Amino acid sequence: MAIPMDFNSRRLKSQPLSSPCLKPGASRSFSGDNSLQAPEIPKTRSPSTPTSDTSQPPTRLDLADAPHISSLSDRTSELATLEKWIVQEKCTLATISGLSGIGKTALSLHLIQKIQHNFQYVIWRSLRHSPPLETTLKNLLKFLLNQPEIELPTNFPDGLSLLMEYLRKNRCLIILDDVQTILSSGQLAGNYRPECESYSIFFRQIGETTHNSCLILNSWEPPREITALKGENSPVRSLQLKGIGAAAAEIFRQKSLLNPETWENLINTYRGNPLWLKIVATTIQEIFRGRVADFLKYDMLFLGEELAATLHPQINRLSELEKKLISQLSREANLVSIEQLLQDADFSPSDLFDGLQSLGRRSFVEIEEQENETLFNLCPVVRQYVISNPVC
Ligand SMILES: Nc1ncnc2c1ncn2[C@@H]1O[C@H](COP(=O)(O)OP(=O)(O)O)[C@@H](O)[C@H]1O
Ligand SMILES: [Mg+2]
Known part of the structure; x- marks a missing residue:
């Protein structure tokens, strides 16, 4: 053979x-x-x-x-x-x-x-x-x-x-x-x-x-x-794997970004994802000649075509249930509890548990414990993507 x-x-x-x-x-x-x-x-x-x-x-x-x-x-x-x-x-x-x-x-x-x-x-x-x-x-x-x-x-x-x-x-x-x-x-x-x-x-x-x-x-x-x-x-x-935190400053140094006092804000917004940070740092370098403070004056979460393209295949492969759930989460002002989600949208508890668990395993949803209550939130970059590109 x-x-x-x-x-x-x-x-x-x-x-x-x-x-x-x-x-x-x-x-x-x-x-x-x-x-x-x-x-x-x-x-x-x-x-x-x-x-x-x-x-x-x-x-x-x-x-x-x-x-x-x-x-x-x-x-x-x-x-x-x-x-x-x-x-x-x-x-x-x-x-x-x-x-x-x-x-x-x-x-x-x-x-x-x-x-x-x-x-x-x-x-x-x-x-x-x-x-x-x-x-x-x-x-x-x-x-x-x-x-x-x-x-x-x-x-x-x-x-x-x-x-x-x-x-x-x-x-x-x-x-x-x-x-x-x-x-x-x-x-x-x-x-x-x-x-x-x-x-x-x-x-x-x-x-x-x-x-x-x-x-x-x-x-x-x-x-x-x-x-x-x-x-x-x-x-x-x-x-x-989570983001890289303050050490992402090294990426900004390599891209010759300015205003280091503002870098923490940028790292938090993009959740320390090295690829996202590299993409945004390149934009700041090319459009603002590295002045991060000028970029941050525009009070919005910038995705741009390149970053959105990295998210597109990941969002596209979600199940219908997850798409409905991230749409709902993108409409919630902030952290939200299971009880609140059940009130705000038409999910059965079992669908909601399945959807949240799956989105958590895909790292789309952030989970926080506050006063004995579990609260959920979309990662800010994913939220911005869903707002700009409605999925359902
Ligand atoms: N800890 C890190 N510090 C600096 N750059 C990193 C780090 N981890 C990844 N990168 C860079 O970020 C980009 C994406 O990393 P990669 O390992 O390909 O991500 P993934 O495999 O999760 O898609 C690459 O350019 C890589 O060199
Ligand atoms: Mg890889």
């Missing part, structure tokens, strides 16, 4: 390295501005490549599918949490979820740099084209087996058994990026597209069986297994 042509054999060859391999962790440095410098991670490394540490076998890396790594501000605690889960507590399945641009990809690239030496194999794949599970399994197996002459299973049960065997015998770190592409539009968060349902079996098997490896999923929303399986005493964990 021939190996399918969709394998990118370029990734699998041991390529000569343009720069010497770094000892894991060696290039990580925290600068005074609280930013984590982009480390140099060789894109591929064969087991035979020498490292300066001879006490442990070298890690075999395949990051050919990963984007370029850049510097990172204010993710020290998230990196420490993930390292604790994965290295100390041997968690087998972890999700990093959050809105587009919040930094899932960047964080997991830095995590690899930090923990790769604990693994024999590290492999990164993006699911950006919603590949069927069979393709993903073959792709992973091809790297792990590294024997082009071996025929790989073409059906997913056999492919999955073989992969699980490898994950038991070896310590592998697999990162799947853009996992939202295998999840469905028009349904509550975490459901699969019909042609990708079998990923559910894959993730469940990784999370429920005993093995020595870890799978990290980066996604706008966690797949439904994760919410069912995760827990403090479970090998399945979930990290919902």
